[in-house]
Amino acid sequence: MQLPLATGRCGSLGWPPVITALLVSAALASPKAQDPGSAPKAAPAAAPAAFAPYQQPIPGSDVSFAMVPIQGGTFRMGSPAEEAHRGADEGPQVEVQIAPFWMGRCEVTWAEFDLWNTDTERPQSKLPDGMARPTPPYMDMTFNMGRDGYPAICMSHIAARQYCQWLSKKTGHFHRLPTEAEWEYACRAGTTTPYWSGDRATLDKIAWHEANSARALEAGGKPVPAYHKVGELPPNPWGLCDMHGNVAEWVADTYLADAFAEAHGKAPRSNPYFAPPRDARNRPVRFPHVVRGGSWRDAPESLRAAARQSSDPAWNSRDPQIPKSWWYLTEGQHLGFRVVRPLQEPTAAERARFDNP
Numbered sequence: 001m002q003l004p005l006a007t008g009r010c011g012s013l014g015w016p017p018v019i020t021a022l023l024v025s026a027a028l029a030s031p032k033a034q035d036p037g038s039a040p041k042a043a044p045a046a047a048p049a050a051f052a053p054y055q056q057p058i059p060g061s062d063v064s065f066a067m068v069p070i071q072g073g074t075f076r077m078g079s080p081a082e083e084a085h086r087g088a089d090e091g092p093q094v095e096v097q098i099a100p101f102w103m104g105r106c107e108v109t110w111a112e113f114d115l116w117n118t119d120t121e122r123p124q125s126k127l128p129d130g131m132a133r134p135t136p137p138y139m140d141m142t143f144n145m146g147r148d149g150y151p152a153i154c155m156s157h158i159a160a161r162q163y164c165q166w167l168s169k170k171t172g173h174f175h176r177l178p179t180e181a182e183w184e185y186a187c188r189a190g191t192t193t194p195y196w197s198g199d200r201a202t203l204d205k206i207a208w209h210e211a212n213s214a215r216a217l218e219a220g221g222k223p224v225p226a227y228h229k230v231g232e233l234p235p236n237p238w239g240l241c242d243m244h245g246n247v248a249e250w251v252a253d254t255y256l257a258d259a260f261a262e263a264h265g266k267a268p269r270s271n272p273y274f275a276p277p278r279d280a281r282n283r284p285v286r287f288p289h290v291v292r293g294g295s296w297r298d299a300p301e302s303l304r305a306a307a308r309q310s311s312d313p314a315w316n317s318r319d320p321q322i323p324k325s326w327w328y329l330t331e332g333q334h335l336g337f338r339v340v341r342p343l344q345e346p347t348a349a350e351r352a353r354f355d356n357p
Contacts, residue, residue, distance in 0.1 A: 002054045010106035010231030066105035068239040070186050085301035089257045095268040098185045104338035106230035106241050113152035116166045128158050134327035149229040151247045151336040157289040159327045160250045160337045176354040177252040178340040179273040183292045187305045189238040194304040196236040207245035213296035227296045244303040247336035248295040255288035255310040287311050295334035
């Protein structure tokens with residue numbers, strides 16, 4: 001069952017229309033955002049009338065989340081050679097075709113994630129097997145930054161994937177992590193500038209990062225950098241909140257430094273996805289996977305639409321267990337995710353590429 005999208009923040013949602021209209025109009029009116037000499041804007045393709053925003057309840061709870069339709073289209077992935085702070089792994093730019101999908105309006109919150117963590121119909125296990133849920137963490141994974149309304153953090157890539165499998169079974173709709181290409185396409189929302197809002201001067205109004213995320217974590221406490229409740233800042237032109245900053249986001253792909261090179265596919269690429277490999281024991285490889293969007297503790301340049309980050313074993317350094325946990329990344333306090341649902345229901349083989357790569 002799914003419900004029409006309501007209004008509010010990010011569980012039952014929507015930034016006030018007047019504010020959204022003013023901010024988005026200002027961003028899109030920017031000469032840089034509409035620079036005709038830049039890469040062509042995404043060209044959305046038509047989709048059925050039923051392809052609309054909706055509110056997805058999670059059965060057995062009073063928790064729901066908003067899904068936003070992202071029309072299919074074509075865009076140039078990566079950053080131009082002249083973009084400031086450009087990483088070597090952001091090019092060469094490549095034309096990519098994207099099929100329509102729904103995307104979570106906001107990052108997955110603790111309220112959503114905890115339903116999986118506490119689902120007693122699933123056994124707890126130290127090893128992810130597609131059926132289990134995590135064993136309890138040995139410390140507070142919010143790090144005192146808050147739980148109600150805040151994004152879930154510190155999960156491993158495989159934990160995020162298995163949450164998506166659980167969510168698919170709960171809702172009856174296939175959910176997964178976005179591919180790296182889908183993520184950048186949705187983040188840009190038809191723009192070609194470093195941020196959907198324009199240049200660095202516009203960032204503080206639409207994203208939480210190291211220079212503006214400080215807040216008091218307890219009454220009378222000194223403000224310190226921290227994540228914020230999802231959906232506090234205006235959405236991008238396609239209705240997505242916190243695509244830049246707040247928490248960085250897992251995508252489905254394994255990290256390849258040369259992912260845009262022609263050796264990995266000639267342009268235009270159609271729905272590219274680099275599935276994570278398996279090790280010699282046929283277990284999912286833990287690292288590296290791609291992280292996008294930057295976070296509350298990152299410098300503004302790390303929040304650019306094209307900026308890529310590779311996951312690192314150091315993100316598990318505080319874990320005292322031997323072997324290290326498959327579920328948690330104790331140094332991943334900057335790390336969360338959001339879900340997507342393809343418009344075209346995938347075949348069993350297509351689902352397996354994401355559920356069990």
